[in-house]
Amino acid sequence: MPEFFHRKLERSAIGFVLAIIGVSAIGGMVEIAPLFTIDETVEEAPDMRVYTPLELAGRNIYTREGCYACHSQMIRTLRDEVERYGPYSLAVESQYDRPMLWGSKRTGPDLARLGGKYSDAWHVAHLVNPRDVVPESVMPRYGWLQRNTLRIDDLPRHLKAMQRLGVPYTDEMVESAAADAMGQAAPDSGFAAGVAGRYGEETNIRAFDGEPGRLTEMDALVAYLQILGRLTDAAHATDAVETGSTQDE
């Protein structure tokens, strides 16, 4: 019987290990490596802004409470999703998400276009007890968010970590992170002007949980939920449902 190539390979321990590594690297080379070399994988969005410290704190709470286990943040290129939720998600919209929270399961609805869809008061009522506003909901309660004071002393270090990962926070943003977090939820305080100055006039600055005097985890989470899908308008440029269409079930 002739010696086939594979039979030879099997008998060389080092050669076989190298072959296994080579074959298992194909997936990464095809799916990951091109993201660094092919420009069109991430769109251009000059208006893309970073998360404010309060929104970043809210994002950390979103991760801590495991919201991603039941809610996705990714509208796929499918007709029913585009018609229900809005324009499909672009890669650039997750540019400053470290890590991304696209999720893979929808027990609740997708949240990628949630920002501005409902009022702050609704978010607070819904998080305290979802059944109060949506009787058929199966979402757990998160009432303690309203009682827990938000920890802000570590926010500069959170921003610093993001900065090291390539998120374009300036050193000034890092230094004033704690003050900016307070200011964003207290529109009448002296800290509010700095937030608008550093993060743009479009930034939501208001008492998210309805109590301007106290900075709670509820403030942070609602601030984060109200910015979802609104860091850039890039996705709306591709809006497929521009021409007088309606939604179907």
Add this chain to the structure above:
Amino acid sequence: MALEKHDPVTGQTTTGHEWNGIEELDTPIPRVALFFLVTTALFALGYWILMPAWPLGVTYTRGLLGFDQREVVTRQVETAAAERAGWADRVMALDYAGVQADPELMRIVGETGHALFGDNCAVCHGTDGRGSRGFPDLTAGAWLWGGEPETIHETIRVGINSGHDETRMSQMMAFGRDGVLEREQVRAVAAYVRSLSQPEALAGDARIEEGRQIFAENCASCHGEDATGMVETGAPNLTDDVWIYGGDAQSVYASIHGGRQGHMPHWEGRLKPLDLKILALYVHGLGGGR
């Protein structure tokens, strides 16, 4: 390799390995597995040629079919819109009375409106439109900003106290907290306001007369002399039995003490003009219209 050995029972060749007199058969993998292996490999080859597949430095192989998910979904949505154009164009072209006069169009508006309402409005106003505390009941016929389809459309389009440039704006002062009224005065006006809709329950309450005067001086400019509300200011009718924040003594006291400023998001930009029109008709239908 040395001489091939055959197993005497099966006739199969052996690997030449032997353990305690037992020799290992060199059975080839079943044909069917080989068949699937070859088929999937051929499928992959075809896929690589037809579909976007391999990265090539700064570009990639685009495939002969020129497939692009984003183009596909854009086309699907356009096709769906074209399918609906038959009735959608008529809904857009007609005025509200015209659409309402057409039972066939109203049937479609009812079906499409129900889906739109469920996706966008139901979390606050309830699947049945009955709302909950702080979120108005749309079936009660108590319209803050007017109950005609045109005014409902405008409310949906610009929202209330929303971020829209033309937003409807309404704020009830915090009469107690801001020190405009004393605690007893707030109690009195609360009693008067409650007596308007529940005259039996509050009959003989001594504070009502004082409350009537305080109301005339402080509240009538928005709620009207007769407390039936004003659509111009979005001030609710206080003489009916419909309450957004509750009609018990404590709730009415809390509203007068701390003021109220409801917030409804604006939907222009998020929903298409046709969707807004359908929703206006649907919501108008929920409340029995006016």
